[in-house]
Amino acid sequence: MPEHRTSAATAMTAAVSREFGAPEVVRHARVAKPRAPHPGEVLIGVRASTVSIADSRVRAKRVPTGTSLLASFTIGFRAPRIPVLGMDCSGIVEAVGEGVTHVAPGDEVIALLGSAFGGHAEYAIVGTTSTSVVRKPANLSFEEGAAIVFGGWTARTYLDVAGVKAGDTVLVNGASGAVGTAAVQLAAHAGAHVTGVCSARNADLVSSLGADRVIDYTTTDPVDDQTRYDIVVDNVGNIPFERLATAVKPGGTVLGVIAGLPDMIKAPMRGLRAGIRVVPANAPFDRHALERVAELATVGAFRPVIDRTYEFTDIVAAHRYVDTNRKRGNVVVRVP
Structure with missing residues (x-):
């Protein structure tokens, strides 16, 4: 310009x-x-x-x-x-x-x-x-x-790629940011059981958005408690893939909203070896995702x-x- x-x-x-x-x-x-x-x-x-x-x-x-x-x-x-x-x-x-x-x-x-x-x-x-x-x-x-635009569209697009549904267990790493707060709400609205990872100061916020459980990453390792999830949404990129993969159920999905080039290149092969699906930081553009977010906001289901x-x-x-x-x-x- x-x-x-x-x-x-x-x-x-x-x-x-x-x-x-x-x-x-x-x-x-x-x-x-x-x-x-x-x-x-x-x-x-x-x-x-x-x-x-x-x-x-x-x-x-x-x-x-x-x-x-x-x-x-x-x-x-x-x-x-x-x-x-x-x-x-x-x-x-x-x-x-x-x-x-x-x-x-x-x-x-x-x-x-x-x-x-x-x-x-x-x-x-x-x-x-x-x-x-x-x-x-x-x-x-x-x-x-x-x-509601940036975080809502991003979270909606990735969760749709993962096919989130009622009964799924979802871990949201970085649950208090723009994408994280949207992912918690959208996954909860879909009927999933949501665990949010954030600091203690943001725990009440994340719970109020629909998280069933909140992990304070400053005191607890979010992927070291033997819990397995259907979907892991990584909005931070601070956990190595090898460790994220151990937190996903066989056939589950890792959504790498933020990832470096080596991780993006290696993602498909790593997913095959681990028996999981890996969606790196280049999810396909979905121009209808924002429309779906706006519809939820209109009825008060997304804030x-x-x-x-x-x-x-x-x-x-x-x-x-x-x-x-x-x-x-x-x-x-x-x-x-």
Whole structure:
């Protein structure tokens, strides 16, 4: 998104980073407003977005082990290829491209921008073939709407791949983050028996979301109690695969939401040897997953978890807080 002289009618404010580094590399700038949507695209006037762990990692170029070269082709080698971060947003539809019929100008929506990013700005373009735009649940504010997108879509996609069902036992490692809080809720709603792994300070939160049991990882080894699960959701990547595999029942599934390149390459063979299924950190895109999450939120079966909300002018502070790795659920930025 180039920075150059633009008229007031074609300019917008965005949080821009022109170098990799600490939160302070993010600065507000006047940049060109996105052009009119092409066929299959939606132009959204953004009202809220989140600063996710993905935004933090891309900003600092802190990528999983072994993925630095591959990631550079997407996020940049010496400087960011995508200066405006934000993998999600909520807002109001400004315009739609040809062929878009499920939303219309004036609709309040939530959107997954994914690896295209762009949510940390006053306007965002979303392509509906590779990302997802759905109507915002009317019972949620814009801030709450933004808070169900990234974690909700990710958790829904992975759990659907695993085929979670009533009676399954599910271990969620990293149960208090954006994806973890969503995974606990969605698995519990499916009728699974959920065990959440988090610190003691987050135990009450995770229990309130539907976990039947909570393991404090600071005092108890989550995979050393002889319990076996049908599904293990790993949102942290801090437990070696060989140990995760011992916590899965024969024929069960490990969902590696976060994994380094060596683990992704070795995952299929490791799964075959262990007699389990391994889904590495590249689950197939499902543009309907967000729609299913929104439906649950509409009836109160899925709730947003917001740790802190920042004004857009304080987005650097939001990045600083995410960098502490202590956020519970989502950190939301309100865009004026």
